[in-house]
Amino acid sequence: MHVKVVELVGESSTGWKDAVNSAIAEASRTIPNITGVEVYNLTANVSGGHISEYKANVKIAYAEDATRRG
Numbered sequence: 001m002h003v004k005v006v007e008l009v010g011e012s013s014t015g016w017k018d019a020v021n022s023a024i025a026e027a028s029r030t031i032p033n034i035t036g037v038e039v040y041n042l043t044a045n046v047s048g049g050h051i052s053e054y055k056a057n058v059k060i061a062y063a064e065d066a067t068r069r070g
Contacts, residue, residue: 019056
């Protein structure tokens with residue numbers, strides 16, 4: 001078994017936790033066997049003096065079965 005990592009940006013209008021969950025949910029649509037997530041940067045867009053969009057840069061680790069590789 002090998003572990004691979006992909007980097008994604010999750011977005012949410014309600015908070016950073018939801019932004020992280022958004023990235024994981026998007027990744028899980030096409031990546032099986034997600035084993036962990038590293039949140040390495042939190043940012044936000046501001047409009048009218050308030051946060052309008054939360055963003056989370058994440059690294060998502062997943063296990064790749066060696067028998068599936070060509």
